[in-house]
Amino acid sequence: MTHIFEPAARLGLIPPYLFKAIDEKKEEVKARGVDIIDLGVGDPDLPTPRFIVEKMQKAVKDPSTHRYPLYSGMNLFREAVARWYLRRFGVVLDPESEVLTLIGSKEGLAHLPLGINDPEDINLMTTPAYPVYQMGTLFAGAYCHFLPLTRENDFLPELKSISPLVARDAKAFFFNYPNNPTAAVADKKFFSQVVDLCREYNIVAVHDAAYTELAYDGFQPPSFLEVKGAKEVGVEFHSLSKTYNMTGWRLGMAVGNREVLAALGKIKSNIDSGAFNAIQIAGIAALDSDQSCVRDNCRIYQERRDLLVGGLQKLGYDVNPPKASFYVWLPVPKGFTSMSFTTHLLEQTGIVTIPGNGLGTPGEGYVRLALTVPKERIKEALRRLKKIG
Ligand SMILES: Cc1ncc(COP(=O)(O)O)c(C=O)c1O
Structure with a gap:
């Protein structure tokens, strides 16, 4: 007799995983030897104090x-x-x-x-x-x-x-x-x-x-x-x-x-x-603690924010500097959707972002960038964005 396993029906409640195509594309681009700049994950790159x-x-x-x-x-x-x-x-x-x-x-x-x-x-x-x-x-x-x-x-x-x-x-x-x-x-x-x-x-x-x-x-x-x-x-x-x-x-x-x-x-x-x-x-x-480690952290993120948002604004993106969090919520340029812009960036520049619609329907028209990479990588990301125009 074959053993038939059916997972719980509640697992069927989980909405479709919209990042699957992006994950696959990321692997494909990586396999081509492209140096990926991952602005997708909201996970601090800085060590615990x-x-x-x-x-x-x-x-x-x-x-x-x-x-x-x-x-x-x-x-x-x-x-x-x-x-x-x-x-x-x-x-x-x-x-x-x-x-x-x-x-x-x-x-x-x-x-x-x-x-x-x-x-x-x-x-x-x-x-x-x-x-x-x-x-x-x-x-x-x-x-x-x-x-x-x-x-x-x-x-x-x-x-x-x-x-x-x-x-x-x-x-x-x-x-x-x-x-x-x-x-x-x-x-x-x-x-x-x-x-x-x-x-x-x-x-x-x-x-x-x-x-x-x-x-x-x-x-x-x-x-x-x-x-x-x-x-x-x-x-x-x-x-x-x-x-x-x-x-x-x-x-x-x-x-x-x-x-x-x-x-x-x-x-x-x-x-x-x-x-x-x-x-x-x-x-x-x-x-x-005296929370000086938190202030040091914020100083680093603020420098990265200024570099990234300033650079994006110079390139013509319509984006405001965040007052808090380590995310930049970037409206996609005309003619793109969240998903097509994410794919475009990945293919043309090796930059990973999160398509806004993957986090809820009103997120359509945005991508999320995380300030969790060093300034040098942000500069490199901006260089690549400038190149593709
Ligand atoms: C808004 C928000 N809440 C909660 C969490 C969960 O954080 P943790 O479980 O590490 O405390 C995250 C993690 O990314 C988050 O973005």
């Missing part, structure tokens, strides 16, 4: 870190998160009930719907977006209601356009500022409007704040929890990944509303067993 690595080296030698961690995170780490939130945002958190340690914020964002959604609920979310809000929602059997981000609205969702019928059935609202992929930023006025909406319709606000520490020209992006009433209606997800160049370490946190965090914690305690204690000890060193 030395003092954090050294803290980890010491912690990993201590056998007490080798045992199962507390699923909600070490008390000492959660206290360090509370100290950091107070210092950075003036937000007071109870480390015990208002901070939950995550194995990277992606893990928490993906698991949250399992703790808060019933099948057929609706979750509101902005689009284009980091895909995990959608996937977590679909895996929990709930539906997505997308709020488009467009240039005309400064890439902020039009909250007034949400029909009361949809809002009444909505359970959660996922939003993310500084935004991936548009690099847009939000102010406290917008966050207050979100609080009002969520309060009126009993919606859980879910703010993804992964990029608040990567900001330029002295700008300091706010936390959602800075606005009045935010903690009553929602939670914020944060991460050490981009702030301290620790994407591979897998350490993040969810903070805010204790009931929502308890629901997420219950799911997590039945799925994972927490983040490695040695990593949390290194994380404490990062959060408690």
